[in-house]
Amino acid sequence: KAGVTQTPRYLIKTRGQQVTLSCSPISGHRSVSWYQQTPGQGLQFLFEYFSETQRNKGNFPGRFSGRQFSNSRSEMNVSTLELGDSALYLCASSSPGQKETQYFGPGTRLLVL
């Protein structure tokens, strides 16, 4: 099976802009989670989608949003970018029968200037 894919892999934006990141889960996986990884804060949970519904949300401001499509692909959006949003954004997918076991994609590295 192909793994989780994420596009784009690298992105450079300036403060105030917005960005959309895309994630395609492993075939058959219906749950998609998003995480932010920074050197200071480590890996932090953003939100999780299942069957096009957000089931869980981490402690991030409303500038961070996401959605899931009927084919389980997901996008996350960050509006009004801040310097502190520079991070590796990771998408993970899981199958309902695997007790929250999550498999990560390669990530999108976002640099905000």
Add this chain to the structure above:
Amino acid sequence: QKEVEQNSGPLSVPEGAIASLNCTYSDRGSQSFFWYRQYSGKSPELIMSIYSNGDKEDGRFTAQLNKASQYVSLLIRDSQPSDSATYLCAVGRGTALIFGKGTTLSVSS
């Protein structure tokens, strides 16, 4: 108190030795536990999952869980230089994973 705590390291071991990585968690109701390996510049890769008290072995890796002590560990036997990476402990909370900051392991040849 942080939800998931790990020693940041670095933990240095010689090739062929046993590396022991530790993790404690604060939520006594946690039911699922995971170890991920992350090479520099790469994304986390799942090594082990464990749900019940005791040991779970997979090749050179053994995960140990003690829910009473709220403690999870990962043992790597016959450590290889290719095991040099950051090891992340994660605890399931609903559909989210809560991660520790990771322990950096360095295996010298």
